[in-house]
Each structure stands twice: as C-alpha cells, then as structure tokens.
Amino acid sequence: MNAGKTIMIRRLGLAAVLATLAVPMLMPGEAMAQRRQQMPSREELGGGTTAIPLPQQEKTFPLGASWSVVAMNGKPVQDRRATLIVDQNLRGTGFGGCNTFSASAYPLRQQGFAVGPIAITKRSCDKGTLDFEKAFLMALRATNKWDLVNGRLVLKGGAGELTLSRSL
Known part of the structure; x- marks a missing residue:
C-alpha cells in the first residue's frame, strides 16, 4: 500500500507540473493584454503621425509577353x-x-x-x-x-x- 501512495504522489506531482505549464496557454487573452501594455503608444513614437508601412503587393508575372x-x-x-x-x-x-x-x-x-x-x-x-x-x-x-x-x-x-x- 505504501508503494501505491508513492506512485499516486508522483502522478499528482507530474499533474501539478503540467497544470502549471498549461495555465498560461489556457489564458491567451491575458497574455495578449500584457504584451499590448508593453508596446509604446503612438504618442511615445512621435505624436501619432508615424506612417505605417503597407505590405508589398504581390506582382503578377507577365504571361504571354x-x-x-x-x-x-x-x-x-x-x-x-x-x-x-x-x-x-x-x-x-x-x-x-x-x-x-x-x-x-x-x-x-x-x-x-x-x-x-x-x-x-x-x-x-x-x-x-x-x-x-x-x-x-x-x-x-x-x-x-x-x-x-x-x-x-x-x-x-x-x-x-x-x-x-x-x-x-
């Protein structure tokens, strides 16, 4: 019976470790909020007039030319x-x-x-x-x-x- 308790405690220990690792993955909204808070505001970047680069538009290969x-x-x-x-x-x-x-x-x-x-x-x-x-x-x-x-x-x-x- 003593061996059974040891195995149960080890399983609980592993489960506790896995739960600790999984908690941040289960709360993505909170993690995203923390990342957003760390980013500087537009005013801190230069008064809100910073140009945001647009993604480069994909070119079309000239078929038939x-x-x-x-x-x-x-x-x-x-x-x-x-x-x-x-x-x-x-x-x-x-x-x-x-x-x-x-x-x-x-x-x-x-x-x-x-x-x-x-x-x-x-x-x-x-x-x-x-x-x-x-x-x-x-x-x-x-x-x-x-x-x-x-x-x-x-x-x-x-x-x-x-x-x-x-x-x-």
Missing part, C-alpha cells in the same frame, strides 16, 4: 539574340541564340520561378554563339526568382541573372 535578353550577369548583350515567352499554359519557349527551346515555366508565389527540363533543337552554330546559348539556358534553368524593374523582367538564380526587355 515576348522578352529579349539585354543583359546577362550585369553585362550588356549586344551582338547576341535570345528570347523568352511564357504562355498561359505555363510553357516557356524561345530562341537561345542558335536553337529554339521549350520548357515548363512556373511563376510561383512571392515572385518565385521554376523552369523544368529544357528541350532544344540541335542546329550547329559557331562556338561563341553556342557558348552564349549555353550560358543563357543554364541561367534560365537555374532561375528561382523573378522581378519587374523599370519595365524589364529580371530572372535570378544560382547560375546568374538575366535582364530581359519587352520585344515584338
């Missing part, structure tokens, strides 16, 4: 041509400088971007054009973020940054 590369990794592209269009079916197509390509292209929330495996034609071109095309397609495939900056589409990822301008 035709884009041409104007810069790669911050360097202007002058004598090369590469294009990209992402259509309503989330299919990215374009010209890499020598070959045409297509791939799945998904604009995501918070200006994320994902490009699937790229299918490409197999034309032969000079080495400089093929090197440019390879760098362009690698940067495109590795893209994970996009933005519109001064009317230009900027694609960023682990293999570099592409800046594209609207084209016809």
